[in-house]
Amino acid sequence: MSVDSVLVVGATGTQGGAVARHLLERGVEVHALTRSPDGEAATDLSEAGAAVVEGDLDDRERLETLVSAVDGVYCVTTWDEGIETEIERGTRTAEVAADAGVDLFVFSSVTGARDSGVDVFESKGEIEAAIADLDVSATVVRPAYFMQNLEREREAVLDGTLSIPLERGNALQMVDVDDIGAMVATAFANPNAYAGETIELASDELTLEGIGARMADVLDLDLTVEHVSVADYRDAAGDRYGDMYRYLNDEGAASITDLRATHDVDFSRLETYLERAWP
Ligand SMILES: NC(=O)c1ccc[n+]([C@@H]2O[C@H](COP(=O)([O-])OP(=O)(O)OC[C@H]3O[C@@H](n4cnc5c(N)ncnc54)[C@H](OP(=O)(O)O)[C@@H]3O)[C@@H](O)[C@H]2O)c1
Numbered sequence: 001m002s003v004d005s006v007l008v009v010g011a012t013g014t015q016g017g018a019v020a021r022h023l024l025e026r027g028v029e030v031h032a033l034t035r036s037p038d039g040e041a042a043t044d045l046s047e048a049g050a051a052v053v054e055g056d057l058d059d060r061e062r063l064e065t066l067v068s069a070v071d072g073v074y075c076v077t078t079w080d081e082g083i084e085t086e087i088e089r090g091t092r093t094a095e096v097a098a099d100a101g102v103d104l105f106v107f108s109s110v111t112g113a114r115d116s117g118v119d120v121f122e123s124k125g126e127i128e129a130a131i132a133d134l135d136v137s138a139t140v141v142r143p144a145y146f147m148q149n150l151e152r153e154r155e156a157v158l159d160g161t162l163s164i165p166l167e168r169g170n171a172l173q174m175v176d177v178d179d180i181g182a183m184v185a186t187a188f189a190n191p192n193a194y195a196g197e198t199i200e201l202a203s204d205e206l207t208l209e210g211i212g213a214r215m216a217d218v219l220d221l222d223l224t225v226e227h228v229s230v231a232d233y234r235d236a237a238g239d240r241y242g243d244m245y246r247y248l249n250d251e252g253a254a255s256i257t258d259l260r261a262t263h264d265v266d267f268s269r270l271e272t273y274l275e276r277a278w279p
Helices: 014-025 040-047 060-067 083-100 119-132 147-158 177-189 208-219 230-237 239-250 256-262 270-277
Strands: 005-008 029-034 051-054 072-076 104-108 138-143 161-164 172-175 198-201 204-206 224-227
Touching (some): 029 040, 072 083, 147 208, 147 270, 161 208, 204 208
Parallel strands (some): 029 051, 104 138, 161 224
16 A cells, blocks of 8 residues: 555645655655745646645644545645744644645654754654654654755855754764655655664764865865864854754764665765755
8 A cells, every 4th residue: 555645744845845846756646835826846746746725724624625636645844933833733634644645754853853952853842742642654864963054154165165053073963855755755656664763864974074074075175174173153143053952962863874775865974965066
């Protein structure tokens, strides 16, 4: 059995966009949820073959109608409006999916969802706990730091310096967002195998020197790397981001070797992502 139609929450965004693309490639009917059906991202989705559906995670009744039309639901949540709102939205979506009896509910959580001390990571742990209490077939993916975050450094990198809060000797687990899409689409293609799984997702793991070396090589430039201590970064960016980078420096829960061996996903090395996204 595979899931033939999926409501994709966040389809106009980074992770959901990758999920929608991979589902469409596999011939799955994609119902792309957005609050802005006339926006550019929605138009692109429609041109790519998705059915764009208007809705808001705050509107349970509308969600019920939308979920009743599909066999599977993918959900990502954001914390821009506070973690209580994030937890409510994720939990509500899972409850609606459970009530409808979908074949698979996939939730994009985050590394450090449990016991990391990072509030915007543990908010997703709360949603995971709510899902576990429901009678629903569910898969949780926990992505690491997105490789795509490096795009924020593009100008500085092209000027010759890479500087991120990664201390000497620490390796950062990173995931290509495209691999999140591939992993989620694989779960919907094999719901019986993936129901009940929680997957820590990373595609590569490198020190700052390793990241810099690959960037210098792919982009053919001289690049200096500058370590920023988490303490200095905390002073500049505040405790939430300080906590986040302390965790990302010290921990890394994914086993990239196991992921490559276990799933039908061609996980990207950093250089593969750079060759594709940094022309
Ligand atoms: N950056 C990283 O390294 C990293 C790593 C792991 C996990 N994460 C997590 O990733 C999450 C963000 O994912 P992303 O980057 O894919 O998000 P994103 O690109 O910011 O997109 C957010 C999506 O959520 C939708 N959305 C927001 N509020 C909604 C609502 N009330 N009802 C319906 N749809 C709503 C938006 O749709 P419309 O605006 O079209 O309605 C949009 O498609 C964060 O929670 C973060 O913690 C980030």
